[in-house]
Amino acid sequence: xxxxxxxxxxxxxxxxxVVADYERxxxxxxxxxxxxxxxxxxxxxxxxxxxxxxxxxxxxxxxxAMQKQEEFAVLSGIKPTGEFHLGTLMTAxxxxxxxxxxxxxxxxxxxxxxxxxxxxxxxxxxxxxxDNVADLLALGLNPKKTYIYRQSKETRVKxxxxxxxxxxxxxxxxxxxxxxxxxxxxxxxxxxxDILLPQxxxxxxxxxxxxxxxxxxxxxxxxxxxxxxxxxxxxKFILPSSTYHKLMKGLDGSPKMSKRQMNYFTxxxxxxxxxxxxxxxxxxxRATIKEQxxxxxxxxxxxxxxxxxxxxxxxxxxxxxxYHDCKTGTLLCGEHKxxxxxxxxxxxxxxxxxxxxxxxxxxxxxxxxx
Amino acid sequence: xxxxxxxxxxxxxxxxxVVADYERxxxxxxxxxxxxxxxxxxxxxxxxxxxxxxxxxxxxxxxxAMQKQEEFAVLSGIKPTGEFHLGTLMTAxxxxxxxxxxxxxxxxxxxxxxxxxxxxxxxxxxxxxxDNVADLLALGLNPKKTYIYRQSKETRVKxxxxxxxxxxxxxxxxxxxxxxxxxxxxxxxxxxxDILLPQxxxxxxxxxxxxxxxxxxxxxxxxxxxxxxxxxxxxKFILPSSTYHKLMKGLDGSPKMSKRQMNYFTxxxxxxxxxxxxxxxxxxxRATIKEQxxxxxxxxxxxxxxxxxxxxxxxxxxxxxxYHDCKTGTLLCGEHKxxxxxxxxxxxxxxxxxxxxxxxxxxxxxxxxx
Numbered sequence: 001x002x003x004x005x006x007x008x009x010x011x012x013x014x015x016x017x018v019v020a021d022y023e024r025x026x027x028x029x030x031x032x033x034x035x036x037x038x039x040x041x042x043x044x045x046x047x048x049x050x051x052x053x054x055x056x057x058x059x060x061x062x063x064x065a066m067q068k069q070e071e072f073a074v075l076s077g078i079k080p081t082g083e084f085h086l087g088t089l090m091t092a093x094x095x096x097x098x099x100x101x102x103x104x105x106x107x108x109x110x111x112x113x114x115x116x117x118x119x120x121x122x123x124x125x126x127x128x129x130x131d132n133v134a135d136l137l138a139l140g141l142n143p144k145k146t147y148i149y150r151q152s153k154e155t156r157v158k159x160x161x162x163x164x165x166x167x168x169x170x171x172x173x174x175x176x177x178x179x180x181x182x183x184x185x186x187x188x189x190x191x192x193x194d195i196l197l198p199q200x201x202x203x204x205x206x207x208x209x210x211x212x213x214x215x216x217x218x219x220x221x222x223x224x225x226x227x228x229x230x231x232x233x234x235x236k237f238i239l240p241s242s243t244y245h246k247l248m249k250g251l252d253g254s255p256k257m258s259k260r261q262m263n264y265f266t267x268x269x270x271x272x273x274x275x276x277x278x279x280x281x282x283x284x285x286r287a288t289i290k291e292q293x294x295x296x297x298x299x300x301x302x303x304x305x306x307x308x309x310x311x312x313x314x315x316x317x318x319x320x321x322x323y324h325d326c327k328t329g330t331l332l333c334g335e336h337k338x339x340x341x342x343x344x345x346x347x348x349x350x351x352x353x354x355x356x357x358x359x360x361x362x363x364x365x366x367x368x369x370x
Numbered sequence: 371x372x373x374x375x376x377x378x379x380x381x382x383x384x385x386x387x388v389v390a391d392y393e394r395x396x397x398x399x400x401x402x403x404x405x406x407x408x409x410x411x412x413x414x415x416x417x418x419x420x421x422x423x424x425x426x427x428x429x430x431x432x433x434x435a436m437q438k439q440e441e442f443a444v445l446s447g448i449k450p451t452g453e454f455h456l457g458t459l460m461t462a463x464x465x466x467x468x469x470x471x472x473x474x475x476x477x478x479x480x481x482x483x484x485x486x487x488x489x490x491x492x493x494x495x496x497x498x499x500x501d502n503v504a505d506l507l508a509l510g511l512n513p514k515k516t517y518i519y520r521q522s523k524e525t526r527v528k529x530x531x532x533x534x535x536x537x538x539x540x541x542x543x544x545x546x547x548x549x550x551x552x553x554x555x556x557x558x559x560x561x562x563x564d565i566l567l568p569q570x571x572x573x574x575x576x577x578x579x580x581x582x583x584x585x586x587x588x589x590x591x592x593x594x595x596x597x598x599x600x601x602x603x604x605x606k607f608i609l610p611s612s613t614y615h616k617l618m619k620g621l622d623g624s625p626k627m628s629k630r631q632m633n634y635f636t637x638x639x640x641x642x643x644x645x646x647x648x649x650x651x652x653x654x655x656r657a658t659i660k661e662q663x664x665x666x667x668x669x670x671x672x673x674x675x676x677x678x679x680x681x682x683x684x685x686x687x688x689x690x691x692x693y694h695d696c697k698t699g700t701l702l703c704g705e706h707k708x709x710x711x712x713x714x715x716x717x718x719x720x721x722x723x724x725x726x727x728x729x730x731x732x733x734x735x736x737x738x739x740x
Contacts, residue, residue: 186535
């Protein structure tokens with residue numbers, strides 16, 4: 001695939017993804033394709049331009065607010081269970097983008113969910129959260145314009161969960177989350193509270209809110225939008241909007257990065273481990289160099305190409321060149337891995353340098369003692 | 371049945387009750403009969419003496435604390451859905467009794483439960499709560515020695531619910547509460563938080579706690595004791611103790627007082643309504659006066675006798691006399707109803723007079739504006 005100069009999309013939005021069945025998402029779940037809106041976005045993000053954000057719900061509402069310079073909010077969060085990895089990095093960049101477009105910014109440390117779902121005690125998640133917030137600040141989130149909070153300490157969110165619980169049937173919960181313990185269902189209600197928090201009177205009342213998420217998070221959005229609808233009269237909620245990004249493959253070529261398979265790296269891994277993981281990664285290359293020269297590689301299935309596309313090659317023309325060089329057999333996997341290791345280690349080194357300066361501030365934001 | 375001077379029980383504890391199958395409660399559910407402990411209680415309450423409190427769990431622990439003058443707590447609460455009736459009155463008297471025996475006293479306004487279970491909005495339950503607290507103070511609860519709170523405002527209770535939710539399976543919830551909405555399950559967790567609140571560090575740490583309840587509330591006790599066991603290591607909880615009282619029949623002779631059947635009265639009903647309800651009540655009388663003179667009445671099935679036994683005849687000798695006069699056909703139903711109406715209206719009049727003086731204080735305790 002080559003870039004089409006008439007479209008802002010530089011790459012085929014469906015070119016690399018684990019979500020094979022987009023048509024089903026559009027038809028059955030009511031997610032809208034993002035592409036038709038792209039030309040209306042005055043300053044599209046990296047992920048929008050590259051088609052990594054491929055779908056949305058009610059993004060028109062956000063677009064409208066941005067165009068008219070009306071108030072809108074962006075919310076995201078992290079489950080403080082470990083270090084920033086390439087998935088959390090993606091969401092972080094997305095909210096920073098919306099912050100730069102003028103969104104009131106909310107960032108939730110989902111420590112209740114970490115406890116209910118992963119059994120992480122609050123004393124432990126507190127420490128992890130400091131690290132996560134320092135990452136965010138190093139990435140460029142403006143703390144002066146962001147409300148960063150822990151679920152366990154935010155009374156309004158807990159109270160919303162209590163209020164939202166009344167009309168939610170067990171059947172609904174089981175359909176979304178399966179047969180789980182009650183704490184997990186409770187954390188789902190709290191998450192709905194997070195998403196609707198920016199619309200409370202304390203934060204200036206109802207407003208369009210954008211939640212940038214991975215496509216795997218859509219059930220939460222549907223659940224929360226349903227709750228927003230049920231409590232529309234009481235709170236005047238505007239149904240929250242969402243954008244959906246594709247999920248990254250594991251470095252072993254499997255459909256998902258996962259802790260269990262160790263097929264990814266975090267921003268805290270040592271340079272040696274990062275280099276090793278990339279070196280050992282699956283690629284879209286051919287069996288022999290000769291074949292690759294003749295037939296070219298398959299970047300669509302290649303996790304190395306994907307981490308470049310999603311994170312480490314900022315310039316659109318440059319990523320198109322890499323795609324092209326791979327396709328034509330000019331760029332071989334060994335060389336591409338080497339380049340990618342250099343890019344990643346360069347980024348990580350610089351990120352860590354910045355991050356060190358933000359640890360104290362992160363503790364202060366989370367109201368923890370120094 | 372006649373009084374046995376060797377026992378402190380004045381009446382057959384199993385004489386009047388809707389809970390027919392006590393043996394099953396003892397054998398299958400592990401509730402202990404109260405009677406064997408009675409002689410060890412230095413100052414037994416009205417309900418203990420009369421066998422209305424017929425069972426317990428771990429009351430020995432409370433007895434021990436009372437005997438050694440060690441710290442212990444009593445907790446009860448009310449779902450603010452309506453006015454004090456003869457059931458809530460019973461629990462209120464029980465906690466006042468334990469307060470007088472030196473218990474640290476906790477009283478919970480279960481407004482979250484009123485919302486989740488009865489859809490009562492918080493703005494409404496707030497008003498009802500003022501009335502309920504004024505009733506309590508009029509009955510003799512010492513507010514200086516009681517922590518009275520609303521669930522919706524007590525962060526510690528809500529936080530305990532979040533913590534307790536993690537190990538509770540859906541199967542457990544369904545076994546106790548049936549297939550209900552999530553809010554109801556959440557309110558069950560909050561209730562467990564209420565019962566264990568007196569044992570938090572903020573209130574002086576672990577201590578024996580007595581929860582006087584109707585026998586229908588035992589599933590909550592079992593649930594909470596199970597949670598206390600699960601979190602024993604973290605909080606050093608002592609399993610809460612409970613006493614069980616019998617439930618009052620409806621005035622129509624049906625097994626339970628119920629709003630739907632209008633077979634009871636509240637302390638707020640007009641004297642006319644109270645008199646009418648008592649006049650129209652079912653009794654344990656015979657078909658004709660002649661028969662009643664010959665065969666005597668059956669106080670065991672009579673709701674009029676029961677409200678005297680449970681509430682309106684303070685003196686033990688006097689209630690025994692009434693029992694005897696009914697049994698022998700000396701006291702006829704019409705006359706007994708008339709006496710009972712006088713007693714009830716006398717109590718209600720005096721109660722209302724006292725209550726008026728406590729409304730402002732009740733508002734203050736609930737931190738509501740005057």
